[in-house]
Amino acid sequence: MIQHFQFKNMYKNKKLPGWTFSFYFEGTKYSGNYHKNGDIEWDKLVPPKEDTIKKQIHELMLFHVYE
Structure with a gap:
């Protein structure tokens, strides 16, 4: 399960x-x-169960960004 999820805008605008x-x-x-198209680009490490994690991130982003 994802814990302590945080996000911020990539750009000042x-x-x-x-x-x-x-x-x-x-x-x-x-x-x-x-x-914006839903693609996820990992910084360094790719988590195990990547497909499951990606689905959870998409759900979180839809909830928080596109309310």
Whole structure:
């Protein structure tokens, strides 16, 4: 389960889409970029169960960004 999920705008102009995010999964911190088309670009580490994690991130972003 994802813990401590955080995100912020990638650009100073908040009207431009694109966000950076970070979270913990099984005690390890992961981070990346979430693009307007839903693509996820991981910074360094790719989490195990990547497909499941991506679905959870999409749900969180839909809830928080596209309310």
